[in-house]
Amino acid sequence: MTREEKINAFDINGLSVHDQLFGLPFSEDESEIIVVPVPWEVTVSFGSGTVDGPQFVFEASKQVDLFLPDHPELWKRGIAMIEEPRHLRALSNDLRPLVEARIHAMESKKEPSKVDLEKIEAGCREMNEWVQSTVAFYLQKGKRVVLIGGDHSTPLGYIKALSNIYPEMGVLQIDAHADLRVAYEGLTYSHASIMHNVLSETGITSLTQVGIRDFCHQEYDVMKNDERVTTFFDRDMQKVRFEGGNWQNVVEKIVESLPRQIYLSVDVDGLQPVFCPNTGTPVHGGLTPEELLYLVRKIYSKKIEIIGFDINEVGASEWDANVASRLLWHICAYLK
Ligand SMILES: [Mn+2]
Secondary structure (H helix, E strand, C coil): CCCHHHHCCCCCCCCCCCHHHHHHCCCCCCCCCEEECEEEECCCCCCCHHHHHHHHHHHHHHHCCCCCCCCCCCHHHHHECCCCHHHHHHHHHHHHHHHHHHHHHHHCCCCCCHHHHHHHHHHHHHHHHHHHHHHHHHHCCCEEEEEECCCCCCCCHHHHHHHCCCCCCCCEECEEEEECCCCCCCCCCCCHHHHHHHHHHHCCCCCCEEEEEECCCHHHHHHHHCCCCCEEEEHHHHHHHCCCCCHHHHHHHHHHHCCCEEEEEEEHHHHHHHHCCCCCCCCCCEEEEEEHHHHHHHHHHHHCCCEEEEEEEEEEEEEEEHHHHHHHHHHHHHHH
């Protein structure tokens, strides 16, 4: 069937019968938006399971109703998830016990293995390089790319690939954590260091953080002193409301801090834990999904382009994936 025939044959109101993301009928080639799954959780600190996040999102997406009144034609763009990089899952499974042994040694005040550290660091570099070259490959073909993690360390290569093409780009991070630690637990490519690495290894012009409520002193210094970083702490966002303001007031300030082109990195733990109870490091407080989508719509209405995004730290659970897959669908509607 041609793409046109597939469009004519597809029943948007019916059951999903295609074994593709959202039950859409299009192949990778026929899709405008390519979703890259990264089954990776080498550096997770608390709860594991996010290695299976992409698969859970894939399954949950088939239950998502595809009609959006503002974007009734979204499905026709085509959204396809590429095959899981099995070698990365295997590598993640191999390295995870080395990280656990390392943390255990550090907790018992013993010297952790240097050989293991070299293996972990090399593995993380391999993952980053795979992500960067895979994303660059699809961007060159004129596709838009979305990344589904895996832990929050996964999008570094994506952000590098994108900022090479869009040097004026900024990053908008939704997160409970600042992720500005320098080599957390001695690991350069920790999920807790993703935004430190983005600031030091890519050319992004600004970082706006929203929902932040768990951070250390060193991270606080960076938030205060690095001119590229603007942080909207959860307590300040709530304070606006406690004192008679509303979410719209907060969103206006967030949007003011953004450049004309942004990459959106959604750590689901930025949401209230009720929407992501099985994420690795849940923290009380945070946004609702609709607050996040309101922010995304305001960004779009101000003609700020969302040129790429990721959703990461999705727990291996139907409910968590149910929320994440809907966010994926809705945010794709605003992807440039
Ligand atoms: Mn994070």
